Amino acid sequence: MTVVDEENDFEAIVIGGGLAGLSAAYRVAQAGRSVLVVERGSTCGAKTFTGGRLYTYSLRELLGEQWRQAPLQREVDREIISLLTEREAMNIDTTFAEPAGRSFTVLSTPLVEWLAQRCEEVGVEIVPGATVTGLVIRDGLVCGVRTGDEELTSALVIDAEGINPLVFERAGLVRRLAREDVAVGAKYLFKLSEEEIDRRFTTSDRHGTAMLGMGAITRGLFGGMFLYTNIDTISLGLVVDSASWRKHGHSLVETAEDLRQHPAIARYVEGAELVEYGAHLVYEGSVDTVPQLFGDGWLIAGDAAGFCINRGFTIRGMDYAIASGIAAGETAAAALAAGDVSAIRLSAYKDALAGSVLADMAEVRNAHGWMSHTPDLFTTYPGLAVDLMRDMFTVDGGPLVPVRSTLAAAGKKVPKKLSTALNLVKGVRSL
């Protein structure tokens, strides 16, 4: 049993004031425990970055009805999946009648700033502008952090450093993130009036559109594009595997610019002012590559723990950041109450996640591997879909072609190998 030392500066210290770290700190403070958040940005929110869509269930769990005051953007009721070739696209466009507040587009800086304020209301202390450079470890027990020359001690540390967990990697507590486990994403934020966005997307009443696309835009590599409508801005981004990009011959920035110029995309963002451009890594590993999640005196949450799922049609990270933050905070508070911060005690964290994010990640453990080894997904199939549509919709005065012939012609272009068919079956199972 690892007994809590009474001499510490705080009962808990959280590294990183993003969604995961703040959610954890909020729960610790709610339990009446002293907690400090150390944030490397000049404010909480300055370093956070997202594609821009939040599934709200975990925010509700964290804050109760107060979640409704959160600075979210538009409630998504229109979902578009787009298959893109060089110059054309085929979209599956769905509008849902009762989105029920399940998902909103977001800009993460104002959201994180707001959550930091809620944290301070419940007694969380936040030190911004301080980069944690190391840990205080005594007898194998993590009991504080170093920032520059300063040492801050605590009974336990919650790591929510984000996708690049330098501090915990260097302490040798978690496995190193590998390039095979991430994709790199770049995002443009374009400003338009709310009315103009409503006009371009045929929406109203702060209802929003989420569009995910794949195809020629990533030049045959694993990845895709996203577009989300915010109140008066549009998030447009490109995400591609970091590992495959290494041997590729195309610049990521040029490829993003090609996406912006794509006729099926340009019509939405044309004439809009660029108000921000940023980048972030996206965890693409599986449940089998997530790091050790707890140890003597520590827990790890959010992106730092690799909690992210990309199924092509849904991408989830922020909801897991909040959910894992809640679980880490609750586990930490219970451990502090029991006066025991040993790994055995803190293993309750993994149990708490077993029914949520870890179960979800286990369910789709083969999805990324399948998608990244099935280049047809990004080349052949989008092309087939667009060709089929073109054949169906082209009327040029020539002889009428029955649909059965159009379909048969398209069918002839599908790769006929048995391996292709088996691979598709495997893929559907993995998703």
Next chain:
Amino acid sequence: MRRMKIDELLSATSFDVGEGSPHIVIDPQACRTCPSERACELSCPAQRYKWDEVKDVMAFDYVGCLECGNCRLVCDRLFTGAEGYSWNYPENGSGVTYRFG
């Protein structure tokens, strides 16, 4: 629509340059024998790495870095922390400062 260059893209984003030393360090000459196919040059979303054909060195500018961490992973020398190569977060709140995120 007109294509935009990286400087134009980055001018939309706020940076606090600070007074500190570069948070990412590379050895421009040693990059001549790059074992990583100069992946940094193509995959950096801020295009901070550019091979200088005249001087035969890797030109790198840490100002404008978006701190995504991609180069830390795709470059074998940054990844292993080879001599002359290191990757850290900027200190004291400097670096990229998102207004929207």
